[in-house]
Amino acid sequence: MGDEGTLISKVMAAIRRRVASRSLPVGAKLPSIRQMARTMQVSPATVVEAYERLAAEGLIRSRPGSGFFVASLAAPLDLSEIGPRLDRAIDPLWVSRQSLEAGEGDVKPGCGWLPPSWLPEAALRKALRGLSRASDVDLGEYSTPLGLAPLRLLVGRRLAETGVEAAPDQIMLTESGTQSIDLLCRLLLEPGDVVLLDDPCYFNFQALLRAHRVTVVSVAYTPSGPDLAQFETILAEHRPRLYITNSAVHNPTGATLSPVTAHRMLKLAEAYSLTIVEDEIFADFEDSPAPRLAAFDGLERVVQVGSFSKTLSASARCGFIAARRDWMAGLVDLKIATSFGGGRLSAALVLSVLRDGGYRRHLDGLRHRLAGARADVAARLGRLGIVPWLMPRAGMFLWCRLPDGLDSADVAREALAQNVVLAPGNAFSVSRSAGACLRFNVSQCDDRVFEVLEASLRGARARAPA
Amino acid sequence: MGDEGTLISKVMAAIRRRVASRSLPVGAKLPSIRQMARTMQVSPATVVEAYERLAAEGLIRSRPGSGFFVASLAAPLDLSEIGPRLDRAIDPLWVSRQSLEAGEGDVKPGCGWLPPSWLPEAALRKALRGLSRASDVDLGEYSTPLGLAPLRLLVGRRLAETGVEAAPDQIMLTESGTQSIDLLCRLLLEPGDVVLLDDPCYFNFQALLRAHRVTVVSVAYTPSGPDLAQFETILAEHRPRLYITNSAVHNPTGATLSPVTAHRMLKLAEAYSLTIVEDEIFADFEDSPAPRLAAFDGLERVVQVGSFSKTLSASARCGFIAARRDWMAGLVDLKIATSFGGGRLSAALVLSVLRDGGYRRHLDGLRHRLAGARADVAARLGRLGIVPWLMPRAGMFLWCRLPDGLDSADVAREALAQNVVLAPGNAFSVSRSAGACLRFNVSQCDDRVFEVLEASLRGARARAPA
Known part of the structure; x- marks a missing residue:
């Protein structure tokens, strides 16, 4: 019965997935009992039970003589559901959401813009x-x-x-x-x-x-x-x-x-x-x-x-x-x-x-200020063992590698608990191969960033598999 | 040869359509000569000639031993190409484009917004x-x-x-x-x-x-x-x-x-x-x-x-x-x-x-002014035989029917030549069944609108099939 229960759940999950992904839109007819049984390699009775349970939930409904149909509103498009899910929490929207939602006292070395006072x-x-x-x-x-x-x-x-x-x-x-x-x-x-x-x-x-x-x-x-x-x-x-x-x-x-x-x-x-x-x-x-x-x-x-x-x-x-x-x-x-x-x-x-004319002067000052900040932040990160991949000629970003094989998602989660929003590497990586990297916005790196970063590295090291 | 030429053009047009609609995207393989000949009910030689001409144009290219492929950039998505084309010139974007592009001296009784002085x-x-x-x-x-x-x-x-x-x-x-x-x-x-x-x-x-x-x-x-x-x-x-x-x-x-x-x-x-x-x-x-x-x-x-x-x-x-x-x-x-x-x-x-607090007062004044304009414009349109479908309780629009079976697209084209942007009915009609209607924005109807409208009605009547 436990095994049968597992098979029923499997069929239910398969239908739910297809409804959620809209491959079965509202109003669409579900595969016939026989067809679904063949596809899932289960007995027809298992499919009947799965369909009945989904109908009880309201997701599908039966029309006597013509089969089962998708009844309720299909789940709307969910961007976080579509892409690679190897590292669910750190999806491409993670940094945007955290940065845009950050509160008054939060520090955002992970965000992609300058502080208002630099504008x-x-x-x-x-x-x-x-x-x-x-x-x-x-x-x-x-x-x-x-x-x-x-x-x-x-x-x-x-x-x-x-x-x-x-x-x-x-x-x-x-x-x-x-x-x-x-x-x-x-x-x-x-x-x-x-x-x-x-x-x-x-x-x-x-x-x-x-x-x-x-x-x-x-x-x-x-x-x-x-x-x-x-x-x-x-x-x-x-x-x-x-x-x-x-x-x-x-x-x-x-x-x-x-x-x-x-x-x-x-x-x-x-x-x-x-x-x-x-x-x-x-x-x-x-x-x-x-x-x-x-x-x-x-x-x-x-x-x-x-x-x-x-x-x-x-x-x-x-x-x-x-x-x-x-x-x-x-x-x-x-x-x-x-x-x-x-x-x-x-x-x-x-x-x-x-x-x-003031805008050109503003830009001159801004470039100078960013150059200084890039050098300064690179030096301070270096002391924590965090090393830039290269020294950029311009801009606000340093793309850095963490020491000791640490996982930037771990470090970012530790830092977030201290109200510091970091930008973990895999948010930027289609192949999810940048788990050891972090992007730093040098204009948003005050003293607290380095304190929290040091503590977060310690935390991540402690939690890392030996 | 003339007949053969027609058939070649027919095959070329079919491929062009499929490339334009992206059903054959860049890089896609074209149907084989034999397959296309069958589909189009022409001889393989006709298809060969059509493909060669398209290749000469650069739309497709042959890869020896593996067939023909779409070569050039496919036409980008064209909104005006997708919908019903019964009345090509008056598509759903017609009114927006004309209104937003209108010049300084143009009058826009067809547009969907108030004059700046009413705001x-x-x-x-x-x-x-x-x-x-x-x-x-x-x-x-x-x-x-x-x-x-x-x-x-x-x-x-x-x-x-x-x-x-x-x-x-x-x-x-x-x-x-x-x-x-x-x-x-x-x-x-x-x-x-x-x-x-x-x-x-x-x-x-x-x-x-x-x-x-x-x-x-x-x-x-x-x-x-x-x-x-x-x-x-x-x-x-x-x-x-x-x-x-x-x-x-x-x-x-x-x-x-x-x-x-x-x-x-x-x-x-x-x-x-x-x-x-x-x-x-x-x-x-x-x-x-x-x-x-x-x-x-x-x-x-x-x-x-x-x-x-x-x-x-x-x-x-x-x-x-x-x-x-x-x-x-x-x-x-x-x-x-x-x-x-x-x-x-x-x-x-x-x-x-x-x-x-001024905004509420502005709205009170605006509603009063619009009510007056609706009555005034309805009366003046009535004198031209243009009758509102109903008298709205609020807002800036009057949806009106033209007299004598006149085509609003014709009237709109006549008026546009006089720098008056009207809103012909079929721009609003999915079924294209509102050819006799026009939408008027009462806040944009000055004396010139009625003069030009009268002349445009005359022009449309003269050009209407007897």
Whole structure:
């Protein structure tokens, strides 16, 4: 009976899984008793009992003479259910959720943004005052489909500084860098397509792609870009439709693409009809621009996206897409369909700050301050045996390896109990092979971080299997 | 040879269609010569010639010994390609595109928003000044996952006035009402699901659903809600997973749901496991609230969405979702994955205006002004033989029928040549059965609208088939 009970549970679990994954949607007919018995290698009586119990729960119901059907609301799409579950607690949304939900007193060396005091708050306040007085700013209207023209012009000029040529009609403003990538996925992907990511990569690329129901493959990232041999093998084998990566400063590694790697990548992309989304969200952190794929390629098969959330304000939501001219109408349609007009207010605010000479000075100061912080934090981490994979040329991140084979998920959990949000390596790793790594945001590392880190390392060591 | 040429073109067109629709994605192998010849009922030689020509064009390429493969970038998703194409020029995106792209001097009686001078611009400017000074507003940070807590509390209180009970943890702020519906579609729908809309309905529901690759069915809307007999038949026959509709003031008809219809709809929704998205974007136009499905249902199988773009500002992007508590975690994950944090700045601005006593006064004045404009515009349209389907109790829309069997697409094209953007009926109609209708926004109808309308009617009459 115990054994029979186990078999009944097994059948019930199989149906529940199929309902949860929507392979059996509401209203769908369940497999016949006989068919299910064959599939699960159990007796028909076992299936009858399992179906009856599921009907009693309300998940399915029987229609006399025609079988069993899915009755209740199927479980809604759950991003945390879709991906690899080897390390359930540390999924790609872990860092975002913990960082965005952190309380007042929490420290967030794992988060991906600067503290408010590092941002040009005075310039933002000045811009708000300006907007409240300006007679030419329409505070009530939707934006035009492509977005505020003078800001598009200015974005084009900024891109030109990195060698990317984009006319204002090839630039569409969005509400964020994330929305930019989302719109491109909507334009270019179908469910079931294959998409290539770096390993490690920005964790939200994975979360976003789960929402698009595509298959993700990954290529190891080296200090000068993706591993080219692996890149070619994957292109030949999996034929990914898209590759999403960071230019300027790679997240989380801080690596910089080399010109020779960029050139070879583009040749391979052409040979295998690959489209590349180049996210240059960290562009303003650079002293001198690293090579851009979009500059080599001329926006043929490379699309650029970016935003102002890292160096100007994460609160005024404004991003952009620079793409081939023949994709713009489709992108505009998708933007209208899924978010209607853009935010004229945020765009006007960003434009006002960018136009102010103070923003360049702010960036100069910021780069200097980050360089100091990178050196300082690397030294302090070194004393704990935590070593950066490389010393980045720019940006806020240090991608580090823990000592003694410690598991960063363990360390992150210990630290979270002390209200310190760390960013464990596997949140960034499609292959879940970065369990020994942590990403540190040097602008968010105060003394308490190192104290808690030391204690957490001790805790993780004590709990590690001998 | 002419005949052979036609057959070759036929095969080429078939392949092009399959590449454009992505049923043959990049890298996919084409059907073998023999197979394609059988399918198209042509000779193998015809297929060989067609494939060679497509290869010469670069769309496909041959790999010796293994056949033909799709070579070039497949056409990206084109929303205008997916839906019904009976009336290509007037697709669901027509009104949005024309209205959002309208130039300075254009008049937009077809658009879905108020002129800036009808919005509380002084209150907005005051709120901006306040934000520029406030010490407690963080201008650099991302918002928390659910969004600004005091605004969620306030949204909950406003919903309570219509009988909808939603605790702050059942409310998530978004960047727009459209994004709210988009996130719900992402949570609840799979490609290929069936979704029910009203006929007529807000055109962007159709555009949005195309982006989700679902099948749309529609139910005729009556002055008191959807036609109940048809509603039941459709639920039984098509088993739609979602029904998206307007509460408060129906767009485009201005109809008001009756309590008895609401009650019966909910019983049917329960019987057929239907989830309902109730968009209450026009709520603030009402003098006294019409019945809300969500109030009857208690947010069990009804989800409410809304925004502040119609009565406060379309520029400060801020919307919300009020839903079952067990859906909130999934919605938050999707919001983070697809747009990261929300816009704290817009939320703070909206909160500031809503808290100001001036907003209630603004609404009182606005409702009065709209009531006058509805009566005035109805009278002036009547003189042209254009008659409202009903006189709405609230809001900015009049859904009208043209005289003499005139086609509203024709009239709209005539008017557009005179820089007047009208909203032709079939943009709102899933069944494309509203060719004789136009939606008028009474707040955007100045003298020129009636002059151009009169001339356009004349033009359309002259061009109409005798």
